[in-house]
Amino acid sequence: MVLKFYSGSFVGGGGVIVALTLAEMKIPFEHVFVDMEAKEHKTPEYLAMNPFGLVPVIDDDGFVVYESRAICRYLIEKYSNQGSNLLPKGLKERTLMEQAAAVEYATFHPALTPVLREGVFKPFRKLPVDQAVLDEALKEFSAKLDVYEVILGKHKFVAGDEFTFADLCHYAYAPLLTMGEINIMTSKGPNVTRWWNELMARPTWVKIKAEGYKKGLQ
Ligand SMILES: N[C@@H](CCC(=O)N[C@@H](CS)C(=O)NCC(=O)O)C(=O)O
Incomplete structure (x- = not known):
């Protein structure tokens, strides 16, 4: 299942660094638009993914992560054999x-x-x-x-x-x-x-x- 990246559409905040990481690491993904105006990030379904009701979130084949920096680190480590070298090895x-x-x-x-x-x-x-x-x-x-x-x-x-x-x-x-x-x-x-x-x-x-x-x- 392709990785799902949940965020609003506004290019700013934690969503940007996740989007940049996906691009830098050349990771295929599906962007799932979260309608913040409609409070989609406060629904029980969304709160089950992020209890703080904030974007971004990723769902990597059932492995759900929130907090943008933690998401980025996970993605960089998982895809360390492709894309940019963002976490030096030495x-x-x-x-x-x-x-x-x-x-x-x-x-x-x-x-x-x-x-x-x-x-x-x-x-x-x-x-x-x-x-x-x-x-x-x-x-x-x-x-x-x-x-x-x-x-x-x-x-x-x-x-x-x-x-x-x-x-x-x-x-x-x-x-x-x-x-x-x-x-x-x-x-x-x-x-x-x-x-x-x-x-x-x-x-x-x-x-x-x-x-x-x-x-x-x-
Ligand atoms: N430390 C979190 C911050 C998440 C955050 O504050 N997200 C904002 C958008 S940048 C949000 O979801 N705001 C909606 C709200 O406060 O209801 C991260 O980096 O993921």
């Missing part, structure tokens, strides 16, 4: 990848969330933006990017000179910044700008951004 390389992935989850993402909340989602919903809150959030996020500038001055990607799962995790929410006309990813410093432009030009991302989560084979 102990030291793997540990540096884990370090960078932990930084994304524990530092980058928590600093980015308040910026998105105030500077992207509020204007998107036509709610008033509190400029002081946004400025503070941008200051915090900017400080994290200053550290990224140093890290990315030492190597091409966040965990070394190869694109890895740690880089891939950054696609979940940071591309949404431009929806709020926040161009911080390409105005902080030359190294962050170079890295971000490279991520934004990656063919799998360009295709998903243009076409969404298409049903069928990649």
Whole structure:
């Protein structure tokens, strides 16, 4: 049975990194559209797959997994003999990848969330933006990017000179910044700008951004 990938149609959040992993690893799948407007993700059938009632979820021949990063890791390991090498095999390389992935989850993402909340989602919903809150959030996020500038001055990607799962995790929410006309990813410093432009030009991302989560084979 072909792998089922459950998500909404909006290209953003955990669904994006699962879609990117499917594309990078050249894994055939079926996209099952979850109608969030109709609260399909809160039905008993869906809650049986993810008790938190969130997307994305995968069903790999009866093996059901939620939490996007866990899904990606499962897929990368299962299909390690094909597609991109996203989880380095050497102990030291793997540990540096884990370090960078932990930084994304524990530092980058928590600093980015308040910026998105105030500077992207509020204007998107036509709610008033509190400029002081946004400025503070941008200051915090900017400080994290200053550290990224140093890290990315030492190597091409966040965990070394190869694109890895740690880089891939950054696609979940940071591309949404431009929806709020926040161009911080390409105005902080030359190294962050170079890295971000490279991520934004990656063919799998360009295709998903243009076409969404298409049903069928990649
Ligand atoms: N940590 C989870 C986050 C999942 C999540 O927050 N999903 C959002 C979409 S990006 C969702 O399902 N929202 C619907 C809701 O909150 O009702 C993951 O990475 O899979």
